[in-house]
Amino acid sequence: MQEYGVGVFPSVPTKSAWKKALKKKRVKVNGHLAHTSTFLKGGEKIELSLAEEKPSSKTLIFDLKVLFEDDYLAIIHKPAGILVSGNSFKTIANALPQNLKPSHLSDATKPQPVHRLDYATTGLLLTGKTGASIRKLNQLFKEKKVQKVYYAATIGKMPLSGKITDPIDDKPAESHFETIRSVSSKKYGYLNLVKLDPKTGRRHQLRKHLSTMGNPILGDKTYGKEGFILMGKGLYLHAYSLEFIHPFTGEHLKVTDDLPERFTKIFGEL
Known part of the structure; x- marks a missing residue:
């Protein structure tokens, strides 16, 4: 049942949303409450009842930079220091409706991020x-x-390029890196501007992989080296580009987001 429902109702577009609807007892099959384990043979009548959303008494006023937008999707710049989604009021998800144009398509819905960026990470975020x-x-x-x-700023001497394949949470993970520039530093020995190409999407993958190499990201309070934590400047990790084929128009999209000034102060312009 959980697999079948995705895509049937426009208001429940993802597996997680469908699972929530089942858990909240909002789905019926042939008049009976459905569960994740309900088996469908074909020909059943499926009903979805969603509670009316009460309009929020508060509106999040938070300006976002929009780098690409059409009726189907948008790509925005996520600043540091804000969650992408969650139970907090101040999230990118809550700021999207005030920053994006309404879609004119029949299955238009509240804009929704389709991947994650950490709280402290800056850069491109794709939304539907x-x-x-x-x-x-x-x-x-x-x-x-x-x-x-x-792109990341990392600490310590690094190889020119390489591949990191250490598992994360007992799952396969793979990240490729290329050292673009290195500068000497009194405090850190070396600081490197590193280009990163993650082949998998594990939680905190790039931060964990670089820390495992002995080259943690500058400003990483969780995976950094003791005594080398940079306070007050944030995490030097930036989601620089997204490239894909637009699933509806067939257009080849490649969107980039310039490096923040704190990077260029260390390494200069790309």
Whole structure:
């Protein structure tokens, strides 16, 4: 039942949303409450009842820089110091409706981020504006058809390039890196501008992989070296580019987001 429902109702575009609807007892099959284990043979009548959303008494006023937008999707710049989604009021998800144009398509829905960036990470975030778009974009990520490039400032001497394949949470993980520039530093020995190409999408993957190498990201309070934690400047990790084929128009999209000034102060312009 959990697998079948995705895509049937535009208002429930993802597996997690469908699972929540089942858990909240909002789905019936032939008049009976459905569960994640309900088996479908075909020909059943499926009903979805969603509680009316009460309009929020508060509106999040938070300006976002929009780098690409059409009726299907949008790509925005995520600043540091804000969650992408969650139970907090101040999230990118809550700021999207005030920053994006409403979609004119029949399955338009509240804009929704389709991947994650850490609280302290800056850069490009892809969002869907329709039920079909959210499903298609999630599928592109699942099939590894979205190419992502990050830049980080790392500590210590590094090889010119390489591949890191240490498992994360007992799951396969793979990150490729290329050292673009290195500068000497009194405090850190070396600081490096590193281009990163994650082939998998594990939680904190790039931060963990670089820390495992002995080259943690500058400003990383969780995976950094003791005595080398940079306070007050944030995490030097930036989601620089997204590249994929638009799932509805067939357009080849490649969007970039310039390095923040704190990077260029150390390494100069790309």
